[in-house]
Each structure stands twice: as C-alpha cells, then as structure tokens.
Amino acid sequence: MNMSTTNSRGDPPLRVMSLHALAYCRRLFYLEEVEEIRVADNRVYAGRELHASLAADEEGERAQLELTDPALGLTGKVDAIRRLDGSLLPYEHKRGRCRKGEAGPEAWPSDRLQVIAYAALIESCTGQTVAEGRVRYHADNKTVRVPIDAAARAELASAIAEARGLRASTERPPVAENERLCVRCSLAPVCLPEEVRQAEDPSREPLRLFPPDRDGASLHVVVPGATIGRSGEEIVVRTPDGGPETRRAIRELDAILIHGHGQLTTQALHLCVDHGVAVHWLGPTGRYITSAATAAGPVQRRVRQYRALADEATCLRLARALARGKIEAQHRYLLRASRGTPELREAMLPDLVLLRSALASIDKDGDRETLRGLEGSAAVGYFSGLARLLGPSVPESLRYTTRSRRPPVDRFNALLGFGYGLLQTAVMRAILAAGLEPSLGFFHTPRSAAHPLVLDLMELFRVPIWDMVLIGSINRNQWDPTADFAVTKAKVWLSDSGRKKAIGLFEARLDETWKHPVVGYSLSYSRTIELEARLLEKEWTGEPGLFARLRLR
Ligand code: SF4
Structure with missing residues (x-):
C-alpha cells in the first residue's frame, strides 16, 4: 500500500x-525534518x-x-x-x-x-x-x-x-546530552555540537567532528571560448584551438569557475545541478559576476535569518564581531610580518597606530555606519603597511601605490582583485552549503551583483587566504611583470599565465591545513570558511557568540 x-x-x-x-x-529530528538538512553522501545514517x-x-x-x-x-x-x-x-x-x-x-x-x-x-x-x-x-x-x-x-x-x-x-532543540551520540551522527558537521559545548565551557577541547578537507576540487576554465559540456557523468572541457580535452568526473568536483567567456551547455548545467556542483562566472579581471548554485536552505532557516537580520541590535553586534575579526587579522599580520626587522616595524608604526585606534573604538557607541568608517581608516593603515612588506627585490611595477578596484590600474591591484574574486566564490559556496541566504547581510549594503552576506563573511578571510599568499608570492618573485599581465592605459588585468598562477596559489591555500586557534583542531582553509558560515547561522538559532572568533596566531 x-x-x-x-x-x-x-x-x-x-x-x-x-x-x-x-x-x-x-x-537530529529537527535538523532533518524541519530544516530539511540531509547529508547527501554515503555516510547518510552511518x-x-x-x-x-x-x-x-x-x-x-x-x-x-x-x-x-x-x-x-x-x-x-x-x-x-x-x-x-x-x-x-x-x-x-x-x-x-x-x-x-x-x-x-x-x-x-x-x-x-x-x-x-x-x-x-x-x-x-x-x-x-x-x-x-x-x-x-x-x-x-x-x-x-x-x-x-x-x-x-x-x-x-x-x-x-x-x-x-x-x-x-x-526553535531548534539543544545538542544531545549524551555526547557519544554525536560521534556517530551523520549531521555532526552541520550541527557542530562540540563547538556549541565549547562555547558554554571555554575550557573544553572539542572533538573534531567537522571534516578536515573539502569533498571535491574546483575546475577552473580560463581559456577564452572554451566549451564546457557533458559526457555521461563527466564534465568535458574543449578549447577552440582543438587542444586536448579535459575530463573530470562530476563526483570529484565541488565547483566550476568560468573565467571570461567560456560556454556552458545546458546538459552540463543539469549535471552540475543534479550533483550540487556550483557554477560561478567571473570576468576576465576575476570580478565575480554570478553563480548557478543550489538555492539557500528551506523556509525555516531563511525566515530565521530574515528575522534576525531585520533587528538592528543583532546586525550591530555581528558587525562589531566582524570588524574586530578583520582588523585584528590585519594588525596581527603586519606585526607578524615585521617581527625581527626593527626598521620595518618602526616605519610601520603609524600604520599600526591607525589599526589600533580603529580597534579601540569598535565597542564605543556608534552604528554600523560608524563601524564602516572605522573599517575604512583601518584599511588605510593596513594597505600602507602591506606595501611596506614588499621586499627590496620586488620590481617597481609590482609595488602597491593606492587601492583601485573596478578597474584595477596596476599589477598589485589586479592580483588583489583577482584573488578576492576567487575568494568570493568560495565564500558563496560555503554560505549556500550552510543554507543561508547570501542576499541578506548585516554589514555591507546591497549593491550590484555582490551578495552582502558573502561580502560580510569574506572580510574574515581576505588576510589569511589571499593577502598573505599574495605578498609571499611577490616577495618570492613568482610573478613576471610582463608575461603575467595584460596592461592598457585604463586598466591592468592578468594574462592567461597570470590567472593560472593565481588560481594555483589560491587553490593550494584553500587546501592548506591550519590549526583553528579557537576550536583547537586542524582543518583546511576551505573547510574553515564553511565552519564560519555554519557558526554564523548559530548566532540567530539560540547559540550565539561563536562567530568571527578565529584569529591569526
Ligand atoms: S550531532 Fe549530536 S546533538 Fe547534533 S543532531 Fe547529531 S546527535 Fe544530535
């Protein structure tokens, strides 16, 4: 029957x-039945x-x-x-x-x-x-x-x-009292019971129930005019010059990033949708354009997000945590990179003072506009300090003078913008994986194609995932100022070889494992972004205080 x-x-x-x-x-009942979170892999119910x-x-x-x-x-x-x-x-x-x-x-x-x-x-x-x-x-x-x-x-x-x-x-029920249940629960990476318990008892060392590495790799298509099609359960990339095909099993992928003017067939798009593989389009400069990805979570979760982020006090609390996290990361990076070089540290003092002064003002009275002002003055100090981290062997053409975005007018900004575009796609995937609505944020105001919540969460990761990698690569002379860039009077962007290098550096960084300073276990940067998106969601589901606590050591 x-x-x-x-x-x-x-x-x-x-x-x-x-x-x-x-x-x-x-x-577990609530997560599965009300929030409709099901883990779509072989570990379901394992x-x-x-x-x-x-x-x-x-x-x-x-x-x-x-x-x-x-x-x-x-x-x-x-x-x-x-x-x-x-x-x-x-x-x-x-x-x-x-x-x-x-x-x-x-x-x-x-x-x-x-x-x-x-x-x-x-x-x-x-x-x-x-x-x-x-x-x-x-x-x-x-x-x-x-x-x-x-x-x-x-x-x-x-x-x-x-x-x-x-x-x-x-109301989502609290985590199980019997901790042993969580060790064998397929939804532990979503529920994050150990992190919740640690928030209640900071002396606790949480078990890592969160996966350390990402499930699949990202496929970047950078050749102009490339066609991304489907053959059975594989994605097949063909280039217009008739070069060798690239074939990847869909199950090995977590995203496809199309840089510039690649063509995706409807059949390939269907395959991606069926397997939850996000597709992101980026402009030739790495600027994020749009995504085709599984929609944000079911109604319950979105309603909670709307309700929470319609409340000014909640937005201000989260914006403060975010601004503190971002500016502290900038400050710590400059301190760390200038450690052991007294002349550099001394030259950097005015920059550090700007950052410290912004940090000291975060908890004072003021609204989100005030915080955006503090973030802006911190950025002045940070980018000035960042420019000082470039060593004497770096050619003038790769040095930083001033921040320019759309379009970037020098090589440094071209590199910075390209990496941030990649970061945006990684953060978008994490936000969708956590069932959050990317259009509704708490700090950035809505504009153009950029989703405010994605821009919000990105702030925590610009320094560790791209700025540090970029400065290191420039100081190691990994960039060819001629071959890796396409330069016109109006703008500078990366050439094919430059994009491939940047993608390689970025993807390697996402896979790099680090020990999270708060939860105390190791996981890749890619998973760290997802963890943070899931912790953000807990800010309005009865377990606040977990978001934006990660810090550089
Ligand atoms: S991880 Fe633990 S608290 Fe969370 S749903 Fe599973 S058993 Fe329940």
Whole structure:
C-alpha cells in the first residue's frame, strides 16, 4: 500500500525514519525534518544503526513494503514482513550490534520505536493485530523481539505527538546530552555540537567532528571560448584551438569557475545541478559576476535569518564581531610580518597606530555606519603597511601605490582583485552549503551583483587566504611583470599565465591545513570558511557568540 497523503489537519505524514531520528536525538529530528538538512553522501545514517541492505528472499518474508496511514499520520518502508503462526511480524535489519541490556540483548531505542511504528502501520493497513516486531542485528547475529503491547503503543503515540510539536516549532532543540551520540551522527558537521559545548565551557577541547578537507576540487576554465559540456557523468572541457580535452568526473568536483567567456551547455548545467556542483562566472579581471548554485536552505532557516537580520541590535553586534575579526587579522599580520626587522616595524608604526585606534573604538557607541568608517581608516593603515612588506627585490611595477578596484590600474591591484574574486566564490559556496541566504547581510549594503552576506563573511578571510599568499608570492618573485599581465592605459588585468598562477596559489591555500586557534583542531582553509558560515547561522538559532572568533596566531 502506498498513499502519499496528508492528515485531517493538512500535515504531511511523518516518516517512520524520522521517528528513528527522534528517538536518537531530538535535534537530529529537527535538523532533518524541519530544516530539511540531509547529508547527501554515503555516510547518510552511518554512525547510527545502519539500514540493512536486504537480501529479503527468506522463505515467508516479504521484502520492503511502503505503508501509509493518514489517520496515524505515518508513512514508512518496512524492511520485511514475515508471517509466523498466522500472524504478521515486521522485521527490521540492522548492520550494527544490539544493545546489551541487563536481561540480555535489547533493541536500541530508535530501532525499537521504528519497529513499533511499522507494526502500527501493518495493523492499520491489514486490520490484523500485530503482537510482536523483530530487529535483526547482523554484526552480532542477534534477533531481538519487541512486544507490541500497551506500553509500546503509548510510546509510539507519545513520540508522534512530540514529533508534531517539534515540527510546528521554530526553535531548534539543544545538542544531545549524551555526547557519544554525536560521534556517530551523520549531521555532526552541520550541527557542530562540540563547538556549541565549547562555547558554554571555554575550557573544553572539542572533538573534531567537522571534516578536515573539502569533498571535491574546483575546475577552473580560463581559456577564452572554451566549451564546457557533458559526457555521461563527466564534465568535458574543449578549447577552440582543438587542444586536448579535459575530463573530470562530476563526483570529484565541488565547483566550476568560468573565467571570461567560456560556454556552458545546458546538459552540463543539469549535471552540475543534479550533483550540487556550483557554477560561478567571473570576468576576465576575476570580478565575480554570478553563480548557478543550489538555492539557500528551506523556509525555516531563511525566515530565521530574515528575522534576525531585520533587528538592528543583532546586525550591530555581528558587525562589531566582524570588524574586530578583520582588523585584528590585519594588525596581527603586519606585526607578524615585521617581527625581527626593527626598521620595518618602526616605519610601520603609524600604520599600526591607525589599526589600533580603529580597534579601540569598535565597542564605543556608534552604528554600523560608524563601524564602516572605522573599517575604512583601518584599511588605510593596513594597505600602507602591506606595501611596506614588499621586499627590496620586488620590481617597481609590482609595488602597491593606492587601492583601485573596478578597474584595477596596476599589477598589485589586479592580483588583489583577482584573488578576492576567487575568494568570493568560495565564500558563496560555503554560505549556500550552510543554507543561508547570501542576499541578506548585516554589514555591507546591497549593491550590484555582490551578495552582502558573502561580502560580510569574506572580510574574515581576505588576510589569511589571499593577502598573505599574495605578498609571499611577490616577495618570492613568482610573478613576471610582463608575461603575467595584460596592461592598457585604463586598466591592468592578468594574462592567461597570470590567472593560472593565481588560481594555483589560491587553490593550494584553500587546501592548506591550519590549526583553528579557537576550536583547537586542524582543518583546511576551505573547510574553515564553511565552519564560519555554519557558526554564523548559530548566532540567530539560540547559540550565539561563536562567530568571527578565529584569529591569526
Ligand atoms: S550531532 Fe549530536 S546533538 Fe547534533 S543532531 Fe547529531 S546527535 Fe544530535
């Protein structure tokens, strides 16, 4: 029987698997069912009792059956139904081990609730009473019996009521008290329970439940006129000069970045959308143009973001944290880079004073406009100091004079702008992965194609992800002022060779691992951006105080 329907109140039925999640952790239920966060990889539900792959051809056993009962408000797919002595029995297969109870093997609470729910569905669909359900644990070869008695029925009724209550709530439940559950939870990288616990107890050293590296690589298409097409499950890039094709399996990618005028076919775009691979278009100077990416999270999350960022006090609090994070990073970088060279430090003092003075004023009275002014005066000091970090061997043509953006008028600004364009795409991906709406920020005002929240979050990463890399590469004489740039009277941008070098440096930096100074574990810069986007979302979901705490050492 398979009826997809709603109950008398118009609620869609609860999935039995959602009750399994509820019995495991109320927050897990909420993240999956209300916020619709599902981890789309092989680890789905891994770490919990894993769903059995069914042979299901044992005698008398009927393989997977989908059942729905509108009155009960439940729907689910039972692993198997067996007829024993004239009665029907729901069977659940689990790859893991059973629970060791005082009186012998027991079903885990989540498995127990699941099999009770299937028993109720079988009863309502067949009209026959089900007296027992069974859970088969394959790892220790044990079958546990679950009596379907009055206590079991009451347990199911209470779970359904709790699930409905949670589904109607806008409050995300707190993290599980039992920390061991989190270690095996597939949603730990989204939930970030250890970071939440650390915020409550700063002396705590969180376990790293967040993945250290990114899942896929970025494919950059820089050749003008290149065509990005599809062949089966691969992306195929062909260049107009008939050169060798580049082929990449879609599963190995997390993004495609098209620089300049590459052509993406509809078939390739469909493949990217199906696999959640973002496509970003950048201008020849690296300026961000637009993205085709999976939309921001479901309504609940967006509503919370709108509500929070419509509140001036929340925006001001977040803007202060962001400005502090950004200016402290600038200040620390200048201090660090001038350490051990007293002449340089002395020359830099006026720049450092500007940064310190901006830092000292952040918490004083003032609105976001005041903060933007402080950020501006800090930037004057920072870029002046940054120019001093270029060593004596750097040619005049690569030196910094003044900041120019659209268009960049010298090589240094061309490099700076190109890297920031790449950073913008990386931050956009992280924001979408966290289910945030990029158009609604708290510090930057909306303008052109740039999404304010992306610009906000970028502020934390300009120094560590691009400025430091850029200064290092210039001081190592990695740039050819002639071959790596295209120069006209009006503007300067990177040539093909310059773009390839910049992309190589940027991607290598994203993959570089560092020890996060607050959470204390190591992860790549790419994952650090995603972590920060997820921590930002917690600012308005009942766990504030975690955002913008990362600092350069
Ligand atoms: S990580 Fe822990 S608190 Fe978060 S949903 Fe999973 S079990 Fe619950």
